[in-house]
Amino acid sequence: MSAEIILKANHISKNFGLTHALKDISIQIERGEIIGLIGENGSGKSTFSSIISGVYPATSGTLELKGQPYKPSDTMDAQRCGISMVAQEMGTLPGIGVADNIFLGREEKFTKYGIVNRKEMYQEAAKAMEVVGVAGINPADPISRYSLEERKLIEVVRALYSEPEIFIVDETTTALSQKGRDIIYKILRRLQEQDKSVLFISHDLEELMTVCSKLIILRDGVFIEELEQKDFEEERIKELMVGRKLTGDYYRSDYDGNFGEEVVLKAENVHIKQVLEGVSLELHKGEILGIGGLTDCGMHELGRVLFGIEKPVYGEAVLGNGEVIHSPKQAIKNKIGYVSKNRDQEALILSASIMDNMVLPSLSKISSAGLIFKGAEKKFTARQVDGLSIKCREITQDVKDLSGGNKQKVVFGKWLANESEIFILDCPTRGIDIGVKAFMYQLMYQLKKENKSxxxxxxxxxxxxxxxxxxxxxRKGRVQKIFERSPKLSESVIIKEMV
Structure with a gap:
């Protein structure tokens, strides 16, 4: 006996101008399922979830919720009907408190005679966070006091407060540490036990295969296949996603680990209070130096120190010529590029165009007598868009409209265009699909062969x-161990040094 169908999508299509984001999609969601929605960047995953969560309407096709016609006017309407989503982009509002963010649009619940009962709101927010399993956050605090991960978990609390029957998780886990991910997994299992449904979007194939009871694969806005858990097989899923067998090397195939003797960048005895304790490193010409550890080991802060964003209590980042790095401006001048793990918040200006983002570090290169001409900007940007195969309508398109993988290509592109010699890449493949990952790895290896660091x-x-x-x-802010490149190196050997 099959489970009750809670949501049915019938021949859904969505166009954005001349772009066909979804083409005739028919999908059904049954009760008690955790469905993984998977596909390359631009496959239509977020577009589909946005339609059923009320972000925008379909161009054509119909939706049925529990057997009745369903056409949400906005996200609040969708929530009232029992569908909530945590989107990929940051969804908390700055400038207001934690509780205000949780009850955004529901303030009347705590309002009497036009006055909000703050005490009651804080108590209810604390209770809502406890139910979800989020600890250590004060409902009365301003939202700005908390990290990206904590703010994302606050969004989860907000989405679950209405006790949805369908919970949509769109690329949320990419912004979370393992601890945050475990909270999400626990929530998903609880919803499944309550006979509710989850639509789970992620680029982490291992995560999807572990968490989901079913996978739906989209490609170029088209439904490709639905797989039951018993049919999950990694290579088969990858092939369905990209439409071909992935051939050639995914990672590097060589194991010589060779690089030049010249040191191009150093960290010398870097201390950041309660984060880093006397960390030193040397990066050589033509080297790919990997830095790993648990999420809170200090590796992300170290990258920010090396680019001049974060100031250590003592210790310093030093170029090969002996110059100390004090600011990002100075780092850029010395041919250093930095890819932040928080792409949408720190690496891009989302409201600006592809062209405006691409030329930003290189304005001095394309200016003439102090003037910047549009023709030069367009030619400069088009070269990177073509070279990196960035999928877009036009180079004047807003970056916020691009898929995650294409956004990341724009970030890479601006540093390539600036002819950077040193690249600091913090989680460079986070939140991008398998095809773009392979492209990024090939690009990194090519840069190494060109003697970049x-x-x-x-x-x-x-x-x-x-x-x-x-x-x-x-490990805990200190250098625990350095491993040389080797075909014998395994994850289990490294993990022993991390924990």
Whole structure:
């Protein structure tokens, strides 16, 4: 006997101008399922979830919720009907408190005679966080006091407060540490036990295969296949996603681990209170130096110190010529590029165009007598868009409209265009699909062969092992061990040094 169908999508299509984001999609969601929605960037995953969560309407096709016609006017209407989503982009509002964010649009629940009962609101927020399993956050605090991960968990609390029957998780786990991910997994299992449904979007194939009871694969806005858990097989799923067998090397195939003797960048005895304790490193010409560890080991802060964003209590980042790095401006002038793990918050100006983002570090290169001409900007940007195969309608398109993988290509592109010699890459493949990941790894290896130097900070051991000449493991803010490149190096050996 099959389970009750809670949501049915019938021939859904969505166009954005001339772009066909979804083409004739028919999907059904049954009670008690955790369905993984998977596909390359631009496959239509977020578009589909946005339609059923009320972000925008379908161009054509119909939805049925529990057997009745369903056409949400907005996200609040969708929530009232029992569908909540945590989107990929940051969804908390700055400038207001934690509780205000949780009860956004529901303030009347605590309002009497036009006055909000703050005490009651804080108590209810604390209760809502406790139910979800989020600890250590004060409902009365301003939202700005908390990290990206904590703010994302506050969004989860807000989405679950209405006790939805369908909970949509769109790329949320990419912003979370393992501890945060475990909270999400626990929530998903509880919802499944309550006979509710989950639509789970992630680029982490291992995560999807572990968490989900079913996978739905989209490609170029088209439904490709639905797989039951018993049919999950990694290579088969990858092939369905990209429409072909992935051939050639995914990571590097060489194991020589060679690089030049010249040191191009150093960290000397870097201390950050309660984060880093006397960390030193040397990056050589033509080297890919991997830095790994648990999320709170200090590796992300180290990358920020090396680019001049974060100031250590003592110790310093030093170029090969002896110049101390004090600011990002100085780092950029010295041909250093930095890819932040928080792409949408720190690496891009989302409201600006592809062109405006691409030319930003290189304005001095394309200016003439102090003037910047549009023709020069367009030619400069088009070269990177073509070279990196960035999928877009036009170079004047807003970056916020691009898929995650294409956004990341824009971030890479601006540093390539600036002819950077040193790249500091913090989680460079986070939140991008398997095809773009392979492209990024090939690009990194090509940069190494061109004698460029790369620091790759990553929470993914396979890519550290697969791409690095040396891997430096941090533990509790200290250098624990450095591994040389070797075909014998395994995840289990590295994990022992991390924990």
């Amino acid at each position: 790369i620091i790759m900070i990553s929470e993914e051991l396979p890519e550290l092992i697969g791409m690095s000449d040396r891997i430096m493991i941090l």
